[in-house]
Amino acid sequence: MNLYNLGLSGINAANARLNTTAHNINNMDTAGFNRQTVTVSTAGGTLTGSGYFGRGVSVDGVSRQYSSFLYTQLVSARSQQASLATYSSQISQINDLLGTSSEGVSYALEQFFSSVQAVATQPSDTAARQEMLGQAASLATQINEAQRMLDEQYASVNAQVSTQVDQINSYVTRIDNLNQQITSALAASGSQQPNDLLDQRDQLVSELSQLIGVTTSANGASINLTTGGGQVLLSGTTVYPLKAVASAEDPTRTVVAYTMPLTTTDADGVKTSSTVTVEFDESKLTGGSLGGLLEFRSETLDPIRNDLGRLATGLALSFNELNAQGLTLTDEAGGDIFSIGEPTVYSNANNEGSGQVSAVFSDVDGLASSDYSIVYKEDSGYTITRLSDGTSTTYDADAGVIELDGLSITLPDATDGSVADGDKWSLQPTRTIASTLSVSLTDPSGIAAADSEGGTTNNVNALLMGELQSTKVLGGGTLSLTDAYTQIVNKVGVQVQSVTAATTAADNLVTQRLTAQQAVSGVSLEEEQVALLQYAEQYQAASQLISVASELFDTLLGIAS
Amino acid sequence: MRISTSLKYEIGASQINKLQAKQLHLYEQTATGLRVVRPGDDPLAASQAVTVSQSLAANSRFESNRAVASSNLGMADTAVQNSVDVLEAIKGRLVQAGNGSYSASEMQALGAELKSSYAALLTQANATDGNGSYLFSGNQGDTAPYAVDSDGWITGSYQGDAGQRLVQVDQTRQISTSNTADELYGDVFDDLRSVIEALETYDADDAEGFATVLTNAQDSVSGTFDTLVTIGASIGARMNEVSALDAIGSSRSLSYSSQLDDLVGLDEASAYSLVSYYQVALQASTLAFQKIQAMNLFNS
Numbered sequence: 001m002n003l004y005n006l007g008l009s010g011i012n013a014a015n016a017r018l019n020t021t022a023h024n025i026n027n028m029d030t031a032g033f034n035r036q037t038v039t040v041s042t043a044g045g046t047l048t049g050s051g052y053f054g055r056g057v058s059v060d061g062v063s064r065q066y067s068s069f070l071y072t073q074l075v076s077a078r079s080q081q082a083s084l085a086t087y088s089s090q091i092s093q094i095n096d097l098l099g100t101s102s103e104g105v106s107y108a109l110e111q112f113f114s115s116v117q118a119v120a121t122q123p124s125d126t127a128a129r130q131e132m133l134g135q136a137a138s139l140a141t142q143i144n145e146a147q148r149m150l151d152e153q154y155a156s157v158n159a160q161v162s163t164q165v166d167q168i169n170s171y172v173t174r175i176d177n178l179n180q181q182i183t184s185a186l187a188a189s190g191s192q193q194p195n196d197l198l199d200q201r202d203q204l205v206s207e208l209s210q211l212i213g214v215t216t217s218a219n220g221a222s223i224n225l226t227t228g229g230g231q232v233l234l235s236g237t238t239v240y241p242l243k244a245v246a247s248a249e250d251p252t253r254t255v256v257a258y259t260m261p262l263t264t265t266d267a268d269g270v271k272t273s274s275t276v277t278v279e280f281d282e283s284k285l286t287g288g289s290l291g292g293l294l295e296f297r298s299e300t301l302d303p304i305r306n307d308l309g310r311l312a313t314g315l316a317l318s319f320n321e322l323n324a325q326g327l328t329l330t331d332e333a334g335g336d337i338f339s340i341g342e343p344t345v346y347s348n349a350n351n352e353g354s355g356q357v358s359a360v361f362s363d364v365d366g367l368a369s370s371d372y373s374i375v376y377k378e379d380s381g382y383t384i385t386r387l388s389d390g391t392s393t394t395y396d397a398d399a400g401v402i403e404l405d406g407l408s409i410t411l412p413d414a415t416d417g418s419v420a421d422g423d424k425w426s427l428q429p430t431r432t433i434a435s436t437l438s439v440s441l442t443d444p445s446g447i448a449a450a451d452s453e454g455g456t457t458n459n460v461n462a463l464l465m466g467e468l469q470s471t472k473v474l475g476g477g478t479l480s481l482t483d484a485y486t487q488i489v490n491k492v493g494v495q496v497q498s499v500t501a502a503t504t505a506a507d508n509l510v511t512q513r514l515t516a517q518q519a520v521s522g523v524s525l526e527e528e529q530v531a532l533l534q535y536a537e538q539y540q541a542a543s544q545l546i547s548v549a550s551e552l553f554d555t556l557l558g559i560a561s
Numbered sequence: 562m563r564i565s566t567s568l569k570y571e572i573g574a575s576q577i578n579k580l581q582a583k584q585l586h587l588y589e590q591t592a593t594g595l596r597v598v599r600p601g602d603d604p605l606a607a608s609q610a611v612t613v614s615q616s617l618a619a620n621s622r623f624e625s626n627r628a629v630a631s632s633n634l635g636m637a638d639t640a641v642q643n644s645v646d647v648l649e650a651i652k653g654r655l656v657q658a659g660n661g662s663y664s665a666s667e668m669q670a671l672g673a674e675l676k677s678s679y680a681a682l683l684t685q686a687n688a689t690d691g692n693g694s695y696l697f698s699g700n701q702g703d704t705a706p707y708a709v710d711s712d713g714w715i716t717g718s719y720q721g722d723a724g725q726r727l728v729q730v731d732q733t734r735q736i737s738t739s740n741t742a743d744e745l746y747g748d749v750f751d752d753l754r755s756v757i758e759a760l761e762t763y764d765a766d767d768a769e770g771f772a773t774v775l776t777n778a779q780d781s782v783s784g785t786f787d788t789l790v791t792i793g794a795s796i797g798a799r800m801n802e803v804s805a806l807d808a809i810g811s812s813r814s815l816s817y818s819s820q821l822d823d824l825v826g827l828d829e830a831s832a833y834s835l836v837s838y839y840q841v842a843l844q845a846s847t848l849a850f851q852k853i854q855a856m857n858l859f860n861s
Contacts, residue, residue, distance in 0.1 A: 028566055028567060029567050091601075092601070095599045095600060095601045096599060098599065098600050098607075099598060099599045099600075106611050106614065106615070109615065110614065110615055110618035110619075111618075113615075113618075113619065113622075114618055114619070114621075114622040117619075117622045117623075117625075117626060117729060118622070118625070118626075120626075120728075120729060121625075121626045121629045121630070121728050121729065122629060122692075124692070124694055124702055124703070125692065450700065453700055453722060453724060454700065454701075455698075455699065455700025455701040455702060455704075455722060455724055456694060456700075456701065456702035456703045457694055457698075457699070457700055457701070457702030457724065457726055457739075458700035458701075458702075458724055459726070459727065459728075460724075460727070463727060463729060463735065466729055469615070469619065470732075482611070482612065482615050483612075485611060486608045486611045486612055487608070489600045489604075489607050489608045489611055490600070490604050490605070490607070490608035492600050492601070492604075493599075493600030493601050493602075493603070493604025493605075493607050493608065494604040495601075496599070496600065496601025496604070497601055497604055500601065507575075511572065511575070514568065514571070515564075515568060515572075518563070518564070518565040518567070518568040519562050519563045519564070519565070520563075521565075522563065522564075522565020522566070522567060522568055523565055523566060523567070524563055524564060524565050524566055525566045525857050525858070526566075526857060526858050527563070529857075529858040530858070
């Protein structure tokens with residue numbers, strides 16, 4: 001009789017194993033699947049007069065082959081890889097923009113200076129003058145175009161930040177759902193792990209961390225999610241969604257913010273709950289493609305736009321300055337050849353005062369390729385910080401117009417109450433200025449080739465213009481206009497190389513860790529095939545037991561009759 | 562160590578991808594003939610190439626500048642040589658005028674000849690280039706060095722200024738392509754006018770007065786003659802310098818082109834051999850992957 005039960009337990013065990021093997025085979029290519037094995041143990045023994053007789057095999061459960069260490073390693077490597085892949089794909093667009101030397105800004109600079117030389121050699125030749133204006137317009141167009149593509153990339157990064165924030169929030173919500181499903185599945189089963197739900201959740205966390213680096217921590221059967229910098233995304237069953245908002249400092253910039261609940265108590269002790277949106281410190285948001293985007297924007301895109309702007313400003317201001325010193329073909333003082341915009345200042349959206357800061361270019365040589373933050377505090381006055389190296393200078397509340405780094409900055413008089421304590425402004429002198437560069441001189445005779453002595457064959461001023469190709473007019477006397485462009489090329493090239501090298505390293509790391517993780521969790525078809533054969537045999541053997549038991553019973557019945 | 566099946570596929574595919582990416586870059590290089598297609602390929606070479614390219618273009622522009630300088634100097638040289646010839650003739654005539662045995666009408670005839678030499682000299686002083694600018698008026702190119710009245714005499718004094726008309730013939734060299742009429746001719750026109758008028762109104766009784774005017778004119782002509790010869794030599798020297806710079810310029814152009822090629826140009830031979838190499842590597846990789854993938858228990 002016992003033989004039936006023993007056979008049954010064998011069949012059940014074989015069945016369980018065959019099913020699990022089939023499940024493994026079916027899910028061989030499912031992303032994030034960890035192969036499952038059935039754990040069995042003996043069903044114990046029954047004590048009889050002649051000893052303990054075993055009760056067969058019992059299926060204890062199905063467990064997934066999973067190493068949380070290897071999994072975490074792999075997720076972190078993939079997160080870094082995704083970040084670099086995004087950075088790399090973004091920066092390669094700038095790499096392409098600067099690509100060929102037969103077009104673009106470098107060639108336009110060569111042609112323009114060549115045309116200036118032609119005017120210097122034959123200052124009364126109208127054709128040479130017309131050609132110089134034509135080449136100036138070409139150069140301005142090339143610079144405008146380069147800026148336009150960088151601006152487009154900036155807009156695209158803004159859009160991608162928004163999209164990715166939405167995706168991140170959606171993942172967090174789905175992980176929250178799975179947390180709840182896993183918790184109830186565990187409650188229902190007692191101690192059996194809901195393996196496939198756990199696999200799904202792990203896969204979601206892996207995909208999320210390819211969007212933004214996250215750390216997980218266990219919270220019972222659930223997991224909590226935090227970003228770099230310690231901001232909680234998911235805790236218990238509360239989701240703290242991220243938001244993509246226009247930065248308070250710079251309304252053109254989409255940044256990531258988190259919402260925090262805020263409870264304020266007023267003077268009567270009445271509490272009001274609201275939420276406050278706080279912008280992230282971007283340096284803390286690392287990992288994943290969002291991390292890569294933000295890093296690209298602040299490390300590469302912003303500085304390159306600033307550098308290009310400085311080149312455009314240097315070109316316009318130095319030529320205009322020289323032209324004003326000389327005499328035109330009609331013996332009048334020269335006007336502007338180029339026109340260029342003014343530095344941009346944004347008032348912080350949270351400013352309580354109404355005071356506005358403005359700035360104009362005053363000395364091209366002192367221009368730094370940097371942004372500035374301006375803060376007013378009642379006890380210390382105005383503090384202006386150059387963001388590229390962090391140096392700050394303080395000024396009095398009524399300092400008025402101050403000179404700094406080639407800029408004339410007008411600070412509003414804080415003593416008349418228009419400025420509140422803590423008001424801030426963001427000054428970006430050259431960030432978007434390259435798109436405003438244009439040629440304003442239309443009459444070729446307006447080129448002031450002559451110096452103050454005048455005369456139609458006077459080319460003294462034009463010779464100085466020709467020398468601008470190599471005169472160090474920027475960077476405190478260290479950079480010529482050509483040098484400024486060369487620096488841009490070099491900067492981009494070096495960053496591309498560095499990102500490419502890091503990407504290769506990250507790819508190799510992912511391969512290594514994937515191999516290690518797969519060694520534990522991956523499905524090997526050969527292995528499953530062998531298992532199929534093995535468990536099929538077990539099934540056949542166990543069913544033999546039942547057939548034998550049936551024969552024995554027949555035999556028993558046969559004795560009786 | 563266990564190898565999962567999906568890992569096999571993933572690694573196989575990624576190896577093939579890597580090879581294909583390398584091939585693609587190689588195709589770009591061979592199509593453009595450049596080793597450095599974008600700054601990221603070699604940042605240092607890319608930025609140095611910008612500088613060398615600018616120098617190459619500037620070098621070419623200086624060549625054009627030198628052509629203009631040569632042309633200007635050539636015209637100045639012609640005018641100076643012509644002036645020297647005219648002064649030579651004038652010298653001869655002045656000697657004749659000092660003869661003392663000529664009659665008044667012969668003196669007047671001399672005066673007339675000298676007048677036409679005066680006009681010839683003035684034509685040279687007021688010479689223009691092909692574009693209507695006067696050669697010897699310094700910076701005042703549209704002003705004649707000397708204003709001329711209806712009788713052909715100069716009125717007033719030199720009208721131009723002292724400008725030198727420098728031309729940028731090389732990166733750090735500017736050459737003056739003209740001299741001013743003032744430094745070339747000095748007061749010779751005034752002194753010539755005096756002697757011509759004296760000849761036209763020759764009075765044998767005022768021999769002493771005439772001799773003074775004549776001697777004055779002879780000294781002036783002699784001095785101007787020497788000045789012109791000297792400046793003519795200087796013009797010649799400047800033209801030689803421009804030619805020398807032309808020679809240097811063209812060898813420099815070769816040097817820059819060669820530098821540029823070294824920095825960013827493609828070594829065709831090694832590139833083409835790499836093309837074959839990658840093709841073979843890709844084939845081998847694909848074949849290996851196919852074979853490995855075909856081996857599994859389900860198939861055999």
